[in-house]
Amino acid sequence: MPADATTTTGAGDLSAARKALQDVPHEPGAPKPDPILVADDIVRQFGGLTAVDVKHFEVQRGVITALIGPNGAGKTTFFNLLTGFDRPSSGSWAFNGTSLNKVAAYKVSRMGMVRTFQLTKVLSKLTVIENMRVGATKQRGEGLFSAMFAPLWRSQESANTKRADALLERFLLIKKREDFAGSLSGGQRKxxxxxxxxxxxxxxxxxxxxMAGVNPALKQSLLGHVKSLRDEGRTVLFVEHDMDMVRDISDWVVVMAQGQIVAEGPPDSVMSNQSVIDAYLGSHHDQDISEDLEEKILAEAQAEIDHEEDHRG
Known part of the structure; x- marks a missing residue:
């Protein structure tokens, strides 16, 4: 995104991006009017296990998309594949029309697609402001030769520091500026x-x-920050188990189960989708259990308890 994109993207454009989703079919792999990220036939296998098998996936530009699913659905693995932290067994994917096949994770970031992690990756022995400076791209002082000549990079570092301070103000971390990142709480690290x-x-x-590991006091703050990313004209794709958060901020929801996309649509539509209910609760969760079957289940459970007690004795 150009440096001035946050000032040139108007509310009307943002509203248009969300309204464009109204005509998108509520089905897995649905094409979007203006996709920023597109993936086709992404498969990731670990030995005989197929962890991800996504036929088609698109992320609409300028909106917040949630990727949800039960534990073990393949969400984080899919995230890793899209961002270059892992390699698929087969498939193709592109960001802004540029293929990301065999592109290293740091190059993906430089192209304008960055990610955070479920377990935060702060540099614990650097201060908060030093962590921020590390995040800036195209720093002239990174080269071995240029690093020896401060006039070549000093002004850029000063500009990066001002930008970092502004972001720390925005994220309510300015008072922690000189603290080591390792001293921050889990929510502050997020x-x-x-x-x-x-x-x-x-x-x-x-x-x-x-939201993983974040205390309730910081949850609302994080929610507001995620919404502000969209308001600036950025696109957000996030993995989350907190369904209240998904309902609150998502424009579109994609559901994974057993490595595949099983449903897509607006939050309310997805939450009532039978495929989603089955993915979370099991396909037979709403069927009546006969007396004979109930007795069999209880007998098997009691036999297992008796077996464990015998072993203890």
């Missing part, structure tokens, strides 16, 4: 990781379970 991601001025921000 905020720092999100703020650091914005130092790269990304078009697409990918958040892996941003």
């Amino acid at each position: 905020l720092l990781e999100m703020a650091r991601a914005l130092m790269a001025d990304p078009e697409l921000v990918m958040l892996d379970e941003p």
Whole structure:
């Protein structure tokens, strides 16, 4: 995203991006009017296990998309594949029309697609402001030769520091500026990781379970920050188990189960989708259990308890 994109993207454009989803079919792999990320036939196998098998996937530009599913559905693995932290067994995917096949994760970030992690990746022995400076891209002082000549990079570092301070103010971390990142709470680390991601001025921000381990006091703050990313004209794709958060901020929801996309649509539509209910609760969760079957289940459970007690004795 250009540096001035947040000022040139109007509310009307943002509203149009969300309204465009109204005509998108509520079905797996549905094509979007203006996709920023497209993936086809992505398969990831670990030995004989197929962890991900996604036929087609698109992320609409300028909206917040949630990727949900039960534990073990393949969400984080899919995230890793899209961002270059893992390689698929087969398939193709592109960001802004540019193929990401065999593109290293750091190059994906430089292209404008950054991610955070479920387990935060702050640099614990660096201060908060140093963590922020690390997130800036195209730094002239990174080269061996240029690093020896401060006039070549000093002005850029000063500009990066001003930008970092502005983000720390925005994420309510400015008072922690000189503290070591390792001293921050879990929620503060989440905020720092999100703020650091914005130092790269990304078009697409990918958040892996941003609410995991965050106390209720910081939850609303994080929710507001995620919404503000969309309001700036950025695109957000996030993995989350907190269904209240998904309902609150998502424009579109994609559901994975057993490595595949089983449903797509607006939050309310997806939450009432039978495929989603089955994915979370099991396909026979709403069937009546006969007396004979109930007695059999109870007998098997009691036999297992008796067996364990015999072994203990």
